[in-house]
Amino acid sequence: MARFNARTTRPAPAHSPVRSTGRTLPTHQGGTGAERDARSELYLLAVANFVSQQTFYESGDDRDDRFTTLVRKLAVEDPEWTAGLLGWLRRDAGMRTAAIVGAAEYVKARLDAGATEGPSNRRVVDSVLLRADEPGEMLGYWTSVYGRTVPKPVKRGVADAVARLYTAKSLLKYDTATKGFRFGDILNLVHATPDPAKPWQGALFQYALDRRHNPHTAEPPAADRTLTAHRALMELPVAERRAVLEAPGGAARLAEAGMTWEALAGWLQGPMDAAAWEAVIPSMGPMALVRNLRNFDQAGVCDEVAAQVAARISDPEAVASSRQFPFRYLAAYQHAPSLRWSYPLEQALGHSLGNVPALPGRTLVLVDRSGSMWSRLSDRSELNRADAAAIFGTAVAMRAADADLVEYGTTHAPVPYAEGESVLKVLGRFGNLGGTDTVGAVRAHYRGHDRVLIVTDEQAQFSHYGDPTEQVPAHIPVYTWNLAGYRAGHAPSGAPGRHAFGGLTDAAFRMVSLLERGRNADWPWE
Numbered sequence: 001m002a003r004f005n006a007r008t009t010r011p012a013p014a015h016s017p018v019r020s021t022g023r024t025l026p027t028h029q030g031g032t033g034a035e036r037d038a039r040s041e042l043y044l045l046a047v048a049n050f051v052s053q054q055t056f057y058e059s060g061d062d063r064d065d066r067f068t069t070l071v072r073k074l075a076v077e078d079p080e081w082t083a084g085l086l087g088w089l090r091r092d093a094g095m096r097t098a099a100i101v102g103a104a105e106y107v108k109a110r111l112d113a114g115a116t117e118g119p120s121n122r123r124v125v126d127s128v129l130l131r132a133d134e135p136g137e138m139l140g141y142w143t144s145v146y147g148r149t150v151p152k153p154v155k156r157g158v159a160d161a162v163a164r165l166y167t168a169k170s171l172l173k174y175d176t177a178t179k180g181f182r183f184g185d186i187l188n189l190v191h192a193t194p195d196p197a198k199p200w201q202g203a204l205f206q207y208a209l210d211r212r213h214n215p216h217t218a219e220p221p222a223a224d225r226t227l228t229a230h231r232a233l234m235e236l237p238v239a240e241r242r243a244v245l246e247a248p249g250g251a252a253r254l255a256e257a258g259m260t261w262e263a264l265a266g267w268l269q270g271p272m273d274a275a276a277w278e279a280v281i282p283s284m285g286p287m288a289l290v291r292n293l294r295n296f297d298q299a300g301v302c303d304e305v306a307a308q309v310a311a312r313i314s315d316p317e318a319v320a321s322s323r324q325f326p327f328r329y330l331a332a333y334q335h336a337p338s339l340r341w342s343y344p345l346e347q348a349l350g351h352s353l354g355n356v357p358a359l360p361g362r363t364l365v366l367v368d369r370s371g372s373m374w375s376r377l378s379d380r381s382e383l384n385r386a387d388a389a390a391i392f393g394t395a396v397a398m399r400a401a402d403a404d405l406v407e408y409g410t411t412h413a414p415v416p417y418a419e420g421e422s423v424l425k426v427l428g429r430f431g432n433l434g435g436t437d438t439v440g441a442v443r444a445h446y447r448g449h450d451r452v453l454i455v456t457d458e459q460a461q462f463s464h465y466g467d468p469t470e471q472v473p474a475h476i477p478v479y480t481w482n483l484a485g486y487r488a489g490h491a492p493s494g495a496p497g498r499h500a501f502g503g504l505t506d507a508a509f510r511m512v513s514l515l516e517r518g519r520n521a522d523w524p525w526e
């Protein structure tokens with residue numbers, strides 16, 4: 001059996017909020033799993049729930065049904081907690097669609113139940129709408145599921161968000177013919193009142209209505225420089241438009257007019273060549289740049305502009321403000337064809353993992369590389385949970401004072417790494433290891449470590465030795481990082497020293513730091 005590390009003095013084991021009920025459930029691999037209470041199940045599902053996306057063991061519809069059922073139950077039984085989760089899910093965890101769907105279901109459940117205690121329905125709707133296209137997404141979800149009659153709390157919450165979010169630039173970016181709800185449709189439906197602190201907003205609202213209902217005669221407000229500059233560009237003959245890109249100040253003119261890269265090709269009515277990209281790149285956001293690296297190479301963007309792109313996408317403040325998941329940079333790294341993007345993307349990935357806890361003492365990091373982890377994170381991404389787990393596990397190991405990094409599936413093996421080595425280089429040493437013998441991996445590699453961290457989907461196979469955490473002395477903390485949000489956990493959680501987390505977010509990283517100091521950790525938004 002493993003040796004205890006007597007040299008390390010630890011505080012008393014602390015509690016974390018994800019709790020088990022004491023009842024068992026089978027995992028999808030046939031192992032004995034632990035049932036979690038409704039709040040814990042919803043939290044772990046929510047931070048891994050790209051709506052309508054299937055996983056290895058669950059269809060998209062099944063996951064969505066489980067998510068909405070849990071939200072509706074807790075909206076009535078525990079509205080304060082549920083409202084806090086939904087606001088945090090959108091604001092800090094970056095799960096846009098799940099938060100919007102959750103807020104709609106929160107309102108529906110409470111209206112059906114006649115519930116009045118707790119956070120108002122209006123406030124919860126407003127709290128999840130942080131981008132100017134999201135009021136339309138909220139209304140689109142509600143009308144597609146519950147019909148054209150929209151209740152007052154939804155209308156008022158959307159109206160609050162509209163007054164907060166609608167600007168000239170957001171109108172140009174998001175009020176397009178491809179949207180199910182145009183800005184004018186939303187204004188007609190919810191009767192939003194302009195923000196008194198924004199004297200220009202009344203004219204903007206009227207222009208949005210005119211664009212929708214009288215597009216050929218709609219005139220932008222004369223006092224709005226962005227909209228008038230945009231109108232001037234749109235009125236240029238097509239034959240004269242490409243000259244704007246090459247003229248001195250062309251990039252500034254596009255930026256002043258709120259011309260997005262998505263709209264530029266349509267305006268030019270021609271290809272997005274190097275000149276087009278070089279003119280619009282200065283006004284693109286960091287993540288738009290990351291998503292278009294392949295396009296820049298295919299168009300032949302010059303080295304000088306490419307260097308500017310590289311500096312922007314690897315800027316620590318830009319990475320922090322984008323709140324993108326680390327795997328977004330990994331996906332870009334895997335699909336960008338040019339080596340000139342490799343180092344800046346590696347830097348950006350490192351910045352996105354900058355708040356991974358730096359753990360003292362000895363740490364055992366176990367990364368699940370079983371078959372179920374190879375399902376894609378979403379239908380829109382080629383990245384899988386296995387690589388997301390490996391990136392995170394490697395980052396934890398490399399930041400720790402002394403860590404053993406292990407991959408496991410049916411078999412298990414150490415993954416070598418060197419101090420200061422590229423996380424992406426270490427990723428290439430991981431393999432695909434079949435089944436999920438978590439217990440066997442813990443038993444083989446735990447050697448008196450001060451803590452164990454397991455990155456997994458928790459669908460462990462049956463073991464005669466019990467659950468994975470039972471292989472570790474009770475006073476040694478075990479952190480399970482769940483990347484899939486299935487119903488059954490691989491071990492009970494919530495007892496002192498037995499913790500489960502979901503989502504690769506700064507808030508979850510901070511919870512580990514609290515627990516390491518012997519402090520109980522609350523939910524990330526509390």
